[in-house]
Amino acid sequence: MLRLGLLLLLVPAIGMMVGYMMEQSLIDACLDAGGSFDYAAEACDPVGNHAFVPFSARKPLLVNGGMLLSTLGLFLCLGGLYTRRS
Incomplete structure (x- = not known):
């Protein structure tokens, strides 16, 4: 569960950063x-002016x-790291 949690935690964030930087x-x-x-x-216009x-x-x-x-x-990471105290 911890590995899946780390994967779900990091991959979408990295994907968004890569898309934004490209x-x-x-x-x-x-x-x-x-x-x-x-x-x-999503194209360059040499003539017009466009708003952000x-x-x-x-x-x-x-x-x-x-x-x-x-x-x-x-x-999922929190659930994978959780341990009960005895």
Whole structure:
């Protein structure tokens, strides 16, 4: 139970971080080229100007699902580490 808990605790968090950082590298490259990043189309627009949309608003299933799985993993870790005192 402890191994499953650790897996559920860490893998979703790492997955969210990897997804966020990959998207941030695209945004940074677009801004360095002088464009504006269109968050709805996930593409660089050299002409228009686009408003910022948070990662959690663009990918709610990834963020909320990852947080739910991480919370479940935390409780499984707590259950796996729990020992009764005699």
